[in-house]
Amino acid sequence: MSLRSEYEFGIMALLSLMLIIPMYFPRYYVYIIAVTLCYAIYALGYNLIFGYTGLLSFGHALYWGVGAYTVAAFMRPELGPFRIFSMEALLVLSVVTSALVALAVGSICVRYTRIFFGLLNLGFVMLWYSLLLKLYYITGGTDGLPVYTPTLLGQSFTAEVFRTYTYYYYVLAIFLATSLMMWRVVNSHFGLTLKALRENSLRAGFVGLDISRYRLASYVLSGIWGGIGGALWAPLSGQVSPEISTWLTSGDIVLMTILGGMGSFIGPVIGAFVFLNLKVQIMHYTTFWQLFLGSAVILMVLVLPGGICGAASSLRLRRTKTAS
Amino acid sequence: MLSMGFDTITFTILNGLYYAFSLFLISLGLNLLYGILRILNVAHGGFYAAGAFFTWYLMKNAHDAGLPLSVLFVCVFVGALLVGVLGMILEPLLYKRLYRKREEYSLLATFGLMLVLDDVLRLVFGSQPLSAGYLYAGIGSMQIFGRPFPIYNFVIYAFAIGVALSLWLLLFKTNLGRITRATAQDTEMSSALGVNTSLHYTKLFTLAIAIAGLGGAIYLPATSAYPGMGFEAIVLSFVVMVVGGLGSLKGSLIGAVIIGLVRAFGISLFPEFELAAVFAILVIVLVFRPRGLCGRKFSREEK
Numbered sequence: 303m304s305l306r307s308e309y310e311f312g313i314m315a316l317l318s319l320m321l322i323i324p325m326y327f328p329r330y331y332v333y334i335i336a337v338t339l340c341y342a343i344y345a346l347g348y349n350l351i352f353g354y355t356g357l358l359s360f361g362h363a364l365y366w367g368v369g370a371y372t373v374a375a376f377m378r379p380e381l382g383p384f385r386i387f388s389m390e391a392l393l394v395l396s397v398v399t400s401a402l403v404a405l406a407v408g409s410i411c412v413r414y415t416r417i418f419f420g421l422l423n424l425g426f427v428m429l430w431y432s433l434l435l436k437l438y439y440i441t442g443g444t445d446g447l448p449v450y451t452p453t454l455l456g457q458s459f460t461a462e463v464f465r466t467y468t469y470y471y472y473v474l475a476i477f478l479a480t481s482l483m484m485w486r487v488v489n490s491h492f493g494l495t496l497k498a499l500r501e502n503s504l505r506a507g508f509v510g511l512d513i514s515r516y517r518l519a520s521y522v523l524s525g526i527w528g529g530i531g532g533a534l535w536a537p538l539s540g541q542v543s544p545e546i547s548t549w550l551t552s553g554d555i556v557l558m559t560i561l562g563g564m565g566s567f568i569g570p571v572i573g574a575f576v577f578l579n580l581k582v583q584i585m586h587y588t589t590f591w592q593l594f595l596g597s598a599v600i601l602m603v604l605v606l607p608g609g610i611c612g613a614a615s616s617l618r619l620r621r622t623k624t625a626s
Numbered sequence: 627m628l629s630m631g632f633d634t635i636t637f638t639i640l641n642g643l644y645y646a647f648s649l650f651l652i653s654l655g656l657n658l659l660y661g662i663l664r665i666l667n668v669a670h671g672g673f674y675a676a677g678a679f680f681t682w683y684l685m686k687n688a689h690d691a692g693l694p695l696s697v698l699f700v701c702v703f704v705g706a707l708l709v710g711v712l713g714m715i716l717e718p719l720l721y722k723r724l725y726r727k728r729e730e731y732s733l734l735a736t737f738g739l740m741l742v743l744d745d746v747l748r749l750v751f752g753s754q755p756l757s758a759g760y761l762y763a764g765i766g767s768m769q770i771f772g773r774p775f776p777i778y779n780f781v782i783y784a785f786a787i788g789v790a791l792s793l794w795l796l797l798f799k800t801n802l803g804r805i806t807r808a809t810a811q812d813t814e815m816s817s818a819l820g821v822n823t824s825l826h827y828t829k830l831f832t833l834a835i836a837i838a839g840l841g842g843a844i845y846l847p848a849t850s851a852y853p854g855m856g857f858e859a860i861v862l863s864f865v866v867m868v869v870g871g872l873g874s875l876k877g878s879l880i881g882a883v884i885i886g887l888v889r890a891f892g893i894s895l896f897p898e899f900e901l902a903a904v905f906a907i908l909v910i911v912l913v914f915r916p917r918g919l920c921g922r923k924f925s926r927e928e929k
Contacts, residue, residue, distance in 0.1 A: 414912070422913075429909060593749070
């Protein structure tokens with residue numbers, strides 16, 4: 303089989319597996335996979351700024367938080383007749399808020415690279431976190447805000463059906479749509495330009511590219527993807543609290559991306575799956591999840607900087623070499 | 627500020643310095659490592675926490691054995707020394723492999739180490755906050771403007787100033803310092819001139835880690851050791867580093883004092899936004915003066 307059809311076969315097989323999950327798997331797993339898909343969308347976006355553009359942000363949970371809090375804020379009972387329960391409308395609002403925040407924060411951040419970029423993002427996410435914590439009449443403070451069950455395409459469901467069945471397909475559909483869009487983005491001229499910036503921004507500048515503008519566009523897109531992920535996740539969790547957006551939760555998305563393989567398109571999605579499911583499994587046995595995670599990260603950086611996808615592709619390379 | 631009397635202002639400043647010096651001791655080591663080895667050591671918070679936990683263990687046992695206060699005081703140094711030993715073990719195992727890697731990679735690996743350290747401390751010492759306030763209570767308090775103020779805080783101030791002075795002497799008046807400054811400027815040239823840079827890095831690393839351990843150790847009698855303290859400390863130390871300037875030792879003192887005072891005045895003047903103010907300062911400094919108050923200018927390549 304040629305490489306391309308092998309890939310297509312794999313994707314079709316995986317997709318049909320994803321479609322039947324709610325019918326055959328326990329409800330708990332359906333929930334876990336739905337959460338994982340939200341993170342996968344977020345990771346796809348994060349990979350654009352980290353893997354493709356080469357900027358390490360230690361504050362991307364900001365956008366996850368903006369998306370999730372947008373959903374919760376527009377559902378608040380205090381809004382009376384203006385409360386919004388339509389998930390489509392809430393998603394559009396989350397895209398708008400996360401894009402606006404990313405535009406404002408990004409226009410400052412993209413002036414720097416490397417450690418300064420990372421620390422500036424860390425500063426912004428902690429600023430946001432401390433505001434979430436203290437502006438309790440808007441954000442609910444430490445307790446956060448409840449998230450009610452939204453309607454999907456105008457239909458309302460009971461919480462049970464929603465969480466284990468209908469919403470799963472909803473999230474899966476949005477995951478597929480956002481993946482396709484991101485695939486188009488990274489394979490466009492724009493995506494190639496980002497890679498050029500990552501490899502040598504000085505040279506890219508000499509060629510006449512407006513470096514900051516490209517970086518900003520990449521940053522805003524990755525922020526929007528983070529916002530969509532957070533917004534989709536909020537009804538699953540039923541609650542948003544400030545802890546979802548700190549520098550430590552921002553670290554999680556970095557680790558997922560590293561684990562899967564930064565720079566490869568599908569890597570961060572695999573990373574999100576492995577990270578979250580491993581976490582659930584390990585937490586069954588012990589609360590010392592950080593110990594495993596930390597050791598894995600150190601090993602990854604020292605031994606496998608390409609992540610799972612990098613290791614897989616080098617294995618494949620070795621196999622084809624010995625075969626020929 | 628108008629509503630604050632002179633006595634309140636004095637107290638707020640003293641409290642601010644109290645916060646400041648813990649951040650100073652952590653960011654001093656961070657800046658030393660960043661300035662010389664180009665590593666932003668996220669795990670530094672973990673070593674700070676280890677200092678507190680080790681000292682708790684020593685002090686608790688010494689106190690239960692009925693040893694006098696002077697011995698308890700020695701525990702602080704022993705705790706810091708043990709952290710230094712931990713650093714000396716970890717340097718060849720992990721850090722040595724990171725020196726030639728890109729900054730982002732070392733950031734990630736040390737973040738991983740921070741996660742490991744935090745969990746190992748939790749595994750060994752449990753999740754409850756541990757306090758050993760014997761020394762703090764034993765030294766007692768004095769009256770300032772008719773209000774009690776713990777004398778132990780002055781021990782902390784003296785310690786921090788002592789560490790700053792001895793590090794300055796070490797770097798600018800001794801041979802070790804001359805070698806350090808030389809290797810920081812040009813590693814290849816120094817090793818060509820006969821400096822064993824590998825060994826030298828191990829020494830520096832141990833020193834930086836031991837200072838962080840000392841930070842945790844000296845604060846233990848006044849507060850408590852608890853899991854997660856390293857994460858809280860490191861993120862504020864990053865703010866101090868940026869405000870003072872990455873890699874600048876003078877900067878870590880100035881940055882720490884600024885952040886400490888902002889927190890202290892924040893708590894009494896605008897408690898809602900105390901934490902937000904600290905991070906707002908980080909953002910403002912990065913936007914208007916990214917090299918920090920005392921940092922050197924960037925080269926074009928770093929921009």
